[in-house]
Amino acid sequence: MLNALPSSPSRKPASARRGSTLIEMLVAVTTGTCIMGSIMTTGITATNTMVAIGNYCDLNRASRRTLDMMSADLRNTAVVTSVSSKQVTVSNVLTADMISYAWDGSNKVTRTFNSTASVMLVNCDYLCFSNFQRNPTVNFQFLPATTPAATKLISVSWRCSRQILGAKINTESVQTAQICIRN
Amino acid sequence: MRLNNKSNNSDGTAKAAFSLLELLIAVTVMALIFSALFSGISTSFSLLQAARENLRATQIMISRLEGLRLCAWSSSQLFNTNVVPLKFTDSFYPLGLNTTTNSGTAYVGTLTITTNPAVSPAASYGPNLALVTVTLAWTNGVSSVRSIHQRSMSTYVAQYGLQNYVYYH
Numbered sequence: 001m002l003n004a005l006p007s008s009p010s011r012k013p014a015s016a017r018r019g020s021t022l023i024e025m026l027v028a029v030t031t032g033t034c035i036m037g038s039i040m041t042t043g044i045t046a047t048n049t050m051v052a053i054g055n056y057c058d059l060n061r062a063s064r065r066t067l068d069m070m071s072a073d074l075r076n077t078a079v080v081t082s083v084s085s086k087q088v089t090v091s092n093v094l095t096a097d098m099i100s101y102a103w104d105g106s107n108k109v110t111r112t113f114n115s116t117a118s119v120m121l122v123n124c125d126y127l128c129f130s131n132f133q134r135n136p137t138v139n140f141q142f143l144p145a146t147t148p149a150a151t152k153l154i155s156v157s158w159r160c161s162r163q164i165l166g167a168k169i170n171t172e173s174v175q176t177a178q179i180c181i182r183n
Numbered sequence: 184m185r186l187n188n189k190s191n192n193s194d195g196t197a198k199a200a201f202s203l204l205e206l207l208i209a210v211t212v213m214a215l216i217f218s219a220l221f222s223g224i225s226t227s228f229s230l231l232q233a234a235r236e237n238l239r240a241t242q243i244m245i246s247r248l249e250g251l252r253l254c255a256w257s258s259s260q261l262f263n264t265n266v267v268p269l270k271f272t273d274s275f276y277p278l279g280l281n282t283t284t285n286s287g288t289a290y291v292g293t294l295t296i297t298t299n300p301a302v303s304p305a306a307s308y309g310p311n312l313a314l315v316t317v318t319l320a321w322t323n324g325v326s327s328v329r330s331i332h333q334r335s336m337s338t339y340v341a342q343y344g345l346q347n348y349v350y351y352h
Contacts, residue, residue, distance in 0.1 A: 180252040
């Protein structure tokens with residue numbers, strides 16, 4: 001009756017102990033690699049997208065807030081006392097407060113109200129002020145003002161950006177404006 | 184669904200495997216999930232780009248209207264199409280902002296100036312008023328899936344400018 005006893009695992013026949021073949025192994029590894037690659041790519045892309053949108057919203061919020069304040073300050077200007085490509089200083093027509101906007105050349109834009117400074121923009125990698133006099137010329141061009149006091153129109157443009165993995169795709173905010181002084 | 188009797192274990196029980204149909208369904212479901220995910224990401228990028236282009240269009244229109252404040256009410260300035268052209272172009276990255284030339288999305292603008300516009304209620308100062316409308320049009324730049332965007336903005340220009348009581352109060 002020895003044959004009625006269950007056979008132990010160590011005594012399986014050779015056909016029942018076979019492992020995966022090389023082909024099966026290769027197919028499994030390839031499939032696994034494809035799936036893992038897809039998941040990783042999706043994850044990285046989704047993360048980049050979220051970061052890019054978040055960065056853009058944040059930069060845009062700061063840019064619009066800055067432009068709102070700058071427009072109000074410059075429109076109420078009595079006279080422009082100093083202007084260059086990186087800064088503009090004006091006095092308020094009603095309160096005679098001195099207000100200036102200045103870019104440090106690489107990162108920050110600061111608004112100084114009398115002697116109180118506050119940072120308006122960070123990650124600003126370009127800013128340029130231009131000042132023009134009153135009369136328009138051909139093709140809606142304005143002549144540069146010869147003195148700060150002759151300024152009637154201030155053109156400003158800036159660009160703020162952040163990088164994601166070394167690229168600036170969709171993570172920059174561009175702002176341009178012409179502000180007419182109502183003095 | 185399992186297929187039975189594919190092979191037997193050592194103890195004689197059936198060892199089931201996935202059928203081809205199950206595998207195809209699983210692959211199809213995964214393909215759908217991934218394509219939906221990528222489609223969503225792609226759409227979000229497109230919407231973000233459209234929002235940026237729209238914002239830039241607003242900047243161009245405001246800038247154009249702001250410059251009009253300096254134009255005198257005369258045939259030599261406001262109503263001179265050489266000084267205030269009725270058609271103009273601008274770009275997403277204007278000169279000096281990002282490169283040494285204009286680059287990015289191209290905007291085509293038109294300007295209409297309507298004197299003595301209809302105001303309600305009718306006003307005696309109507310002839311001293313002009314309605315200025317700036318319209319910008321641009322495309323997404325993709326020739327295969329081209330979509331045309333258009334925005335416009337209007338303002339009034341008065342012959343004698345803003346009154347003091349409006350300005351100071």
